[in-house]
Amino acid sequence: MIALSRRNIELLLLFFVSISIFVSFFLVSQTTGQPAENALRIAGFLSSMFIVLHIANRHFIREADPALLPLSAFLSGLGLVMIWRLKPDLAIAQAIWVLAGTAAILVVLSLLKRYQWLKDYKYTWAIAGIILLFAPAFIGVERGGAKLWLNFGPVSFQPAEMAKILFVLFLAAYLEEKRELLSISTKRVFGFWLPELKHLGPLIVMWLISLVILVLERDLGTSLLFFGLFLSMLYVATGRPIYVTFGTLLFIAGATACYFAFSHVQARVDIWLDPWIDPSGKGYQIIQSIFAIASGGLTGAGLGLGHPTLIPAVQTDFIFSSIAEELGLLGSVAVVLSFLLFILRGLKIALLAKDDFGRLVAVGLASVFALQSFSIIGGTTKLIPLTGVTLPYMSYGGSSILMNFILLALLLVISAKGASQVE
Amino acid sequence: MNKRIGRLGTIITAAFIILIINLTYLQFIAASGLTAKPENIRPILNEQKIRRGDIVSADGQVLATSRKIGDIYKRYYPEGNLVSPITGFYSTKYGRTGLELTFDEYLSGQTRISSPEDYIKRLLGKDVPGNNVTLTINMDIQRTADRLLGDRKGAIIVLNPRTGALLALVSHPSYNPNDVDKNWGSLIKDPNGPMVNRVTQGRFTPGSTFKIVTATAALENASVTTETVFDAPDTIKIYGGKVTNFEGKNYGRLTFADAFAKSVNTVFAQVGKSLGGPKLVDTTRAFGFGDKPPFDLPTVESRIPRASEMDELEVAWAAVGQGRVQATPLNMALIGSAVANDGKVMRPFLVEKVREAGGNTVYEANPRAWLSPMKPDTSQTVKSLMERVVNEGTGKAARISGIRVAGKTGTAEVGKDKPHAWFVGFAPAENPQVLVAVVVENGGLGGHTAAPIAREIMVEALK
Numbered sequence: 001m002i003a004l005s006r007r008n009i010e011l012l013l014l015f016f017v018s019i020s021i022f023v024s025f026f027l028v029s030q031t032t033g034q035p036a037e038n039a040l041r042i043a044g045f046l047s048s049m050f051i052v053l054h055i056a057n058r059h060f061i062r063e064a065d066p067a068l069l070p071l072s073a074f075l076s077g078l079g080l081v082m083i084w085r086l087k088p089d090l091a092i093a094q095a096i097w098v099l100a101g102t103a104a105i106l107v108v109l110s111l112l113k114r115y116q117w118l119k120d121y122k123y124t125w126a127i128a129g130i131i132l133l134f135a136p137a138f139i140g141v142e143r144g145g146a147k148l149w150l151n152f153g154p155v156s157f158q159p160a161e162m163a164k165i166l167f168v169l170f171l172a173a174y175l176e177e178k179r180e181l182l183s184i185s186t187k188r189v190f191g192f193w194l195p196e197l198k199h200l201g202p203l204i205v206m207w208l209i210s211l212v213i214l215v216l217e218r219d220l221g222t223s224l225l226f227f228g229l230f231l232s233m234l235y236v237a238t239g240r241p242i243y244v245t246f247g248t249l250l251f252i253a254g255a256t257a258c259y260f261a262f263s264h265v266q267a268r269v270d271i272w273l274d275p276w277i278d279p280s281g282k283g284y285q286i287i288q289s290i291f292a293i294a295s296g297g298l299t300g301a302g303l304g305l306g307h308p309t310l311i312p313a314v315q316t317d318f319i320f321s322s323i324a325e326e327l328g329l330l331g332s333v334a335v336v337l338s339f340l341l342f343i344l345r346g347l348k349i350a351l352l353a354k355d356d357f358g359r360l361v362a363v364g365l366a367s368v369f370a371l372q373s374f375s376i377i378g379g380t381t382k383l384i385p386l387t388g389v390t391l392p393y394m395s396y397g398g399s400s401i402l403m404n405f406i407l408l409a410l411l412l413v414i415s416a417k418g419a420s421q422v423e
Numbered sequence: 424m425n426k427r428i429g430r431l432g433t434i435i436t437a438a439f440i441i442l443i444i445n446l447t448y449l450q451f452i453a454a455s456g457l458t459a460k461p462e463n464i465r466p467i468l469n470e471q472k473i474r475r476g477d478i479v480s481a482d483g484q485v486l487a488t489s490r491k492i493g494d495i496y497k498r499y500y501p502e503g504n505l506v507s508p509i510t511g512f513y514s515t516k517y518g519r520t521g522l523e524l525t526f527d528e529y530l531s532g533q534t535r536i537s538s539p540e541d542y543i544k545r546l547l548g549k550d551v552p553g554n555n556v557t558l559t560i561n562m563d564i565q566r567t568a569d570r571l572l573g574d575r576k577g578a579i580i581v582l583n584p585r586t587g588a589l590l591a592l593v594s595h596p597s598y599n600p601n602d603v604d605k606n607w608g609s610l611i612k613d614p615n616g617p618m619v620n621r622v623t624q625g626r627f628t629p630g631s632t633f634k635i636v637t638a639t640a641a642l643e644n645a646s647v648t649t650e651t652v653f654d655a656p657d658t659i660k661i662y663g664g665k666v667t668n669f670e671g672k673n674y675g676r677l678t679f680a681d682a683f684a685k686s687v688n689t690v691f692a693q694v695g696k697s698l699g700g701p702k703l704v705d706t707t708r709a710f711g712f713g714d715k716p717p718f719d720l721p722t723v724e725s726r727i728p729r730a731s732e733m734d735e736l737e738v739a740w741a742a743v744g745q746g747r748v749q750a751t752p753l754n755m756a757l758i759g760s761a762v763a764n765d766g767k768v769m770r771p772f773l774v775e776k777v778r779e780a781g782g783n784t785v786y787e788a789n790p791r792a793w794l795s796p797m798k799p800d801t802s803q804t805v806k807s808l809m810e811r812v813v814n815e816g817t818g819k820a821a822r823i824s825g826i827r828v829a830g831k832t833g834t835a836e837v838g839k840d841k842p843h844a845w846f847v848g849f850a851p852a853e854n855p856q857v858l859v860a861v862v863v864e865n866g867g868l869g870g871h872t873a874a875p876i877a878r879e880i881m882v883e884a885l886k
Contacts, residue, residue: 236427279462287462293449294457295465307465329450333443340439347432351425363428370435374442383445 006066007058013070014054018047021077024303028085031304042084045095046077049102060109061416065349068415071342072393072408076401078335079394082322085304086315090396097398101405108409115413119357122173129166130209132159137216160213160222161390161403164229165410168364171230175237176356182238206230207247211254220265221379221387225371227251232367236350237360272385285312289380292318292325293332300328315396317388321380339373339392346411352418362414365407467515471495476530476553478510478522480562481775486510487523487600489553498523500600502562505569508620509560509592509720509773512600517607520618522556522774525719529554529777529786552780559588559775559788567883568593571876576864577843578621578752581880584760584849584858586790587769590884594621623722626749627862630835630869631686631817632845633744635758635805638683640706641694642801649680649804653690662735666692666743669834683808684816686832688743695742700730703742709796710758711768717793718753719774725750745836756860757794759847762805762829763855766797810852813874818846820874823882827852830877832869841865846873850881857884 004012025039050073057064076098084091112118118125136159175182210227213219227247234243258265267282275283275290288311295301308314308322315322324332346366353359372389379386390400392407449457458465474496478487487510489496498513500506511521519527532553568579568591581591598610598617610618619625641647655674658667668674668688674681682690695703704727708714712725726749727741740746753771761768770793777786797805809829812818817832830848837843844866849858859877866872 232431236424236431239424239427290449290457291460291463291465293446294454295463296450297454298451307468310464324446324450329446332446332450336439336442336446340436343435343439344432347428347435350428356424359424359428363431366435367431370438374435374438377442378445381442381445381449383442 006063007054009066010054010057010069013067014047014050014073017070017074017077018043018050020074021046021081024078024081025084027303028081031302032085032088034084034088039084042080042091042095043077046073046080046098049098053102053105056106056109057412060113061412064412064416065345067345068342068408068411071338071345072404075335075338075342075393078323079319079391079396081303082319082326082394083315083396085326086309086319086322087396090315093398094396094401097401098405100398101402104402104406105409108406109413112410112413113416115361115410115417116355116357118169119173119176122170125166125173126170129163129170132163132166133209133213134216135159158397158399160219161399164225164368165365165403165406167226167229168233168361168368171233172357172360172364175233175360179237179356182234182243183240207250207254210251211258219388220268220385221375221389224375224387225368225389228371229364229367232371233360233364236363268385268387272382275382285318286380286382286386288312289318289321290382292321293381296325296328296332298329300324300326300331302326316390317376317386317395318380319394319396320377320391323394324381335394336377339369339377343370343373349411349415349418353414354418358414358417362411365411369404369407464515470531471515473531474552475513476532476555476777476780478530478556478558480506480558480560480565482562484562486558486560487513498600503599503601504597505565506560507597507600508594508622509558510600511720512598512603514603514607516604521620521720525721526556526774526777529556532779554777554779554785556774557776557778559590559773560592561590561884564880564884565591565593567591568876568880569595571879572861572863575866576615576621577862577866578625578860579862579876579880580622580752580756580860581884582756582760582771582858584763584769584855587760587771587793588775588788588790589771589773590857591880592620592622592773594619594625620720621862622752623716623718623720624751626723626725626751627843627845627864628835628837629744629748629750629755630833630843630845631688631744632755632758632831632833632847632860632869633748633750634683634686634691634742635762635809635831635847636707636710637691637695637698637703637742637744638679638805638808639710639797639801640698640703641679642804643706643798644698644702646697647679647694649678649808651679652676653679653682653687653693655682655687655690657689659689659692661692661696661739664736666736666739680808680811683831684811686812686817686834691743692739695739696735698738698742700733700735700738700741703738704728704730704733706796707748709794710761711754711794711796712750716751716753716757716771718771722753723751725754744833752860752862755845755847755862756858758796759831759849759860760858761794761797762802762809763849763858764802765799766795766802767792768794768796806852809848813848817870818848818874820870821846821848821878821881823850823878823885826850826881826885828878828881829855830874832874834867834869837865841867844872845869846877848874848877848881850885857881859884 022043025043029036029039083094210223213223231244231247271282275286279287292308303326306325308325311318343366350359350362375387376389376391378384390397392404475489486506487500490499511523513519513523530553572595579593582589596615596617657671657673658665674687707727712727715722715724728747737746741748757768772788775788778784806829813821813828813830818830821830828850829852833845835843844863846869847860849855859880861873861876863872
């Protein structure tokens with residue numbers, strides 16, 4: 001048996017992904033009556049982007065993880081197929097964002113081959129993150145009840161996407177430095193051993209930030225995302241479940257207060273509990289999503305042959321429902337497993353990382369990715385209340401694509417370092 | 424730290440497995456139930472892409488077809504009002520009725536995939552047309568019956584008593600199935616009920632046509648023969664009340680056969696009284712009362728109260744088809760068909776065949792008996808009674824020269840309004856080919872209003 005090098009494995013996987021992207025685009029052109037040349041053009045463009053990234057990996061980070069790029073290529077390829085099928089006009093814009101994402105990866109690979117210096121600027125990242133998070137509340141644009149966007153001329157940008165990565169960098173650096181201190185209990189409060197209050201400061205600050213997001217920006221999803229991210233990094237860094245328990249209790253308390261204080265939070269939860277109370281109004285979107293998913297059955301309606309456009313905002317928050325409708329249970333489970341594989345590769349990278357900062361960054365990025373994909377897939381399938389976050393790599397949306405490509409680049413860089421020191 | 428990263432991985436994996444379990448539930452276990460919810464318009468959108476099958480009469484006239492308009496097919500009914508009680512309507516907004524409802528699976532082609540080509544076409548999302556439905560309805564008879572009923576409210580059913588095959592079905596007023604979406608508001612509010620199929624779902628007081636049932640009960644229970652002589656005064660008193668003849672006529676004394684021919688209520692009231700409630704009700708139920716007749720269109724059951732719910736007076740009135748006795752025209756036709764068909768009621772049907780677009784037959788009607796309410800001897804006796812009705816009794820207007828016609832008139836009193844005019848009859852009596860049941864709401868005397876309609880239809884059908 002020939003042992004393939006990591007990069008050759010990546011190339012082989014990309015080859016299969018490319019074939020499936022070409023076939024999918026061609027099928028959509030046949031079923032929706034769009035020109036087949038366009039299908040081949042977009043598929044060719046996407047494939048060449050991934051080949052460029054593959055070559056960059058060979059050049060900059062030979063030992064990087066071989067599965068991450070093919071997985072994200074598969075997910076973003078399928079996402080673009082669905083966007084082209086749902087709203088053909090938006091596919092070009094999305095393709096341009098893929099181009100921007102590719103460029104961003106190239107930048108990260110060339111600048112961050114040594115990423116340790118990032119931790120020296122941890123407070124810069126924290127402050128930048130906070131500014132980005134709260135900017136929309138003051139100068140942003142409201143869409144669908146949530147104030148999440150900044151407009152720059154024709155381009156609108158969702159800064160919370162950028163803030164996620166900045167917070168991961170800050171928390172990784174902060175926890176690497178303070179994790180010893182946070183692991184030592186010096187005070188006993190209500191029967192629990194707790195560390196010095198000053199070390200608990202960031203926990204409380206993060207808790208407050210999460211609640212403020214909820215209140216100011218009316219965004220349950222982002223709020224939960226930040227808090228979940230913080231808790232999982234804190235747990236991995238300190239190994240003290242008390243933080244998780246205490247933090248969760250605090251958040252539940254805050255969320256319950258919000259449930260009673262804000263009608264939009266209440267409405268979301270009520271619709272989740274029983275969308276049939278208002279099937280043509282507030283429950284319309286989730287009910288249409290459930291119909292789409294259910295009508296997919298085992299093998300799906302076929303690409304371009306279902307009716308996913310009955311779901312409002314299908315190309316952003318509900319793209320997963322359209323995949324479930326047209327590719328069936330087989331397709332939807334394939335997508336869920338691809339996300340899981342991506343996350344588990346991320347955690348494996350954390351395990352193999354030689355330095356604690358890299359380890360914690362990898363844990364944080366994998367957690368963000370997990371929280372985000374779980375909450376939107378869970379939301380569109382009515383497993384949990386719906387929160388308006390994008391599905392990484394798949395949803396239509398520039399900031400989401402760009403940031404998830406940067407996330408991919410960071411994981412690749414960390415994996416290359418871990419692997420090179422191990423071997 | 425690594426142990427905790429492992430734990431985090433386990434938690435995340437567990438969460439994603441829950442996602443997969445939930446997806447399996449939605450897409451596999453609960454899928455069909457969710458897809459069938461009325462709020463889901465996907466089935467309708469999918470159907471509009473399919474060329475729904477045609478509905479065609481026995482003589483090859485297209486009654487319902489699909490026309491492509493842009494990307495989707497629209498349903499079109501070339502005959503409009505004339506056959507809407509049969510075809511029903513097909514609307515993406517308001518659902519479907521009639522054959523469009525009962526034969527929906529065939530018309531939409533969703534029954535089964537019969538050939539590998541069909542299957543491949545379906546996989547590719549190509550247009551697999553629905554099946555074509557051929558009826559037993561003869562459009563010449565249908566048009567004649569429709570014209571004869573004219574603007575009057577009422578119902579006509581024409582069938583072959585030997586097979587149960589319907590030749591015509593008319594219900595007035597009717598509606599134009601092409602304009603259902605446009606006129607929905609006024610159609611459902613119309614007090615005349617244009618969308619109710621009076622033949623299968625309208626219940627009427629049957630009046631004297633019901634005496635076919637009473638006569639059967641009396642003859643089979645040996646309480647009378649055709650020659651039994653009765654007093655036939657204008658009025659008889661029963662249990663604190665009275666039964667009167669129509670227009671208060673006194674017939675003196677006459678035989679049971681004469682009483683049937685002249686439709687004398689006071690004689691049948693005595694017959695009913697001596698039979699008693701239980702026997703009358705049992706015989707009535709043997710003719711299908713209390714059951715929805717099996718048919719290709721939705722039906723309702725005809726009604727008679729339980730014997731225990733009727734006093735002697737009500738039994739006497741029930742014996743002449745008044746009181747709480749309520750019958751559908753379909754059921755009255757089936758009662759007549761038992762007489763015509765040696766005591767057996769054939770299952771009524773109006774779909775002869777269903778063929779795939781390629782010509783393959785996927786459904787074929789199979790005539791079979793539904794009920795056997797009369798002994799063959801009794802049916803011959805009642806037939807002779809009914810022939811006398813047409814030859815010398817109340818049904819003379821149904822006489823056809825050279826053809827033996829059997830029938831029974833009915834003039835069903837409905838309070839202050841004019842009575843409903845009924846006629847149930849068949850011809851030729853010696854070898855029945857066609858049976859007609861007519862009811863004209865508030866049409867007056869059965870012999871004057873309904874019998875001539877039935878006569879012309881029989882003439883047309885026997886041409």
